[in-house]
Amino acid sequence: MKASGLTKQFGDLTAVDDVDLEIPEAKIYGFLGPNGSGKSTLIRMLCGLLTPSAGEVEVLGLRVPGQAEELKRSIGYMTQKFSLYEDLTVTENLRFLGTVYNIPRSEIKQRVNDALEEYWLTEQRSQFAGTLSGGQKQRLALAGATLHRPRLLILDEPTSAVDPQSRRDFWDILFSLAEQDTTVLVSSHYMDEAERCHNLAILDRGRLVAQGRPRDLVRDINAGVIEIMTSSPRAARDCLEGTDGIHSVAQLGTRLHAIVAKDIEDPAKLVREQLEEADVEGEVEKVTANLEDVFVVATRLNSEQSEEDHAA
Numbered sequence: 001m002k003a004s005g006l007t008k009q010f011g012d013l014t015a016v017d018d019v020d021l022e023i024p025e026a027k028i029y030g031f032l033g034p035n036g037s038g039k040s041t042l043i044r045m046l047c048g049l050l051t052p053s054a055g056e057v058e059v060l061g062l063r064v065p066g067q068a069e070e071l072k073r074s075i076g077y078m079t080q081k082f083s084l085y086e087d088l089t090v091t092e093n094l095r096f097l098g099t100v101y102n103i104p105r106s107e108i109k110q111r112v113n114d115a116l117e118e119y120w121l122t123e124q125r126s127q128f129a130g131t132l133s134g135g136q137k138q139r140l141a142l143a144g145a146t147l148h149r150p151r152l153l154i155l156d157e158p159t160s161a162v163d164p165q166s167r168r169d170f171w172d173i174l175f176s177l178a179e180q181d182t183t184v185l186v187s188s189h190y191m192d193e194a195e196r197c198h199n200l201a202i203l204d205r206g207r208l209v210a211q212g213r214p215r216d217l218v219r220d221i222n223a224g225v226i227e228i229m230t231s232s233p234r235a236a237r238d239c240l241e242g243t244d245g246i247h248s249v250a251q252l253g254t255r256l257h258a259i260v261a262k263d264i265e266d267p268a269k270l271v272r273e274q275l276e277e278a279d280v281e282g283e284v285e286k287v288t289a290n291l292e293d294v295f296v297v298a299t300r301l302n303s304e305q306s307e308e309d310h311a312a
């Protein structure tokens with residue numbers, strides 16, 4: 001799957017700005033970005049649900065926008081909003097979707113039974129969808145989105161309303177779908193979810209600011225990451241923020257992560273000196289970056305680039 005020069009304008013707003021992507025098949029590909037960064041707009045263009053203002057997509061051997069109608073039959077789509085009928089039972093919802101997808105009548109029953117089993121909903125089969133728990137609703141939505149066995153599955157922030165255990169279960173299902181040859185595109189603003197994807201694109205204000213395997217992104221981060229263990233995180237933060245060469249400081253419990261510009265030769269020394277000057281005690285250590293650090297650096301470089309573009 002390949003996209004080139006993909007752009008979407010809504011009036012004056014460029015929601016997606018000249019994005020090139022190469023997405024491998026039968027893998028889970030994640031889109032990470034804050035609210036409004038263009039994730040939904042981008043994935044909707046990738047699967048032919050939204051016509052791009054410019055650019056092209058080649059997916060499952062079809063071209064979008066030209067062959068978007070044909071493509072729609074091969075995709076499954078699930079959004080964060082529960083879109084099934086609350087006053088139909090689990091089975092009725094799935095049967096109904098079977099007819100929408102034009103699955104032959106003789107096959108629907110078997111498919112629905114298989115889906116109930118695969119998505120652990122057999123016990124709830126006669127329950128009204130509206131009375132399911134958050135995690136069960138989400139599995140039902142996924143069962144519905146995959147009933148016609150799509151080769152491409154699109155999930156737009158699918159796990160925003162469920163607890164961590166349900167999220168883990170959900171991801172187990174996604175991995176087994178990918179193993180069965182389904183390409184999965186998933187948008188999220190959770191770092192722990194992004195970490196699970198085989199590949200990841202980071203978006204910021206419509207631009208693609210980084211892409212790669214999560215562990216490569218973390219390894220190749222363009223900055224030094226310094227961890228500070230301190231009993232006065234507030235004071236440490238105050239003295240580090242605004243220091244030349246320190247891009248940002250994020251608090252994770254009693255630890256702080258300071259992201260230091262890559263041209264600073266000894267980032268730990270810079271942090272130590274700042275703390276000493278402000279009389280704040282703490283242990284300082286250079287650490288391996290995490291995805292949140294990658295995200296901070298990528299979005300920061302993007303704002304600097306935007307400012308330069310603006311000034312030019």
Ligand SMILES: Nc1ncnc2c1ncn2[C@@H]1O[C@H](COP(=O)(O)OP(=O)(O)OP(=O)(O)O)[C@@H](O)[C@H]1O
Pocket residue numbers: 010013015033034035036037038039040041042189
């Ligand atoms: N149909 C539309 N008309 C006008 N503006 C739109 C439309 N759809 C999206 N936008 C705007 O485009 C930008 C990107 O929105 P999009 O929904 O793609 O972001 P997102 O990263 O998916 O955000 P979220 O995490 O909040 O879902 C936003 O500023 C949004 O207001």
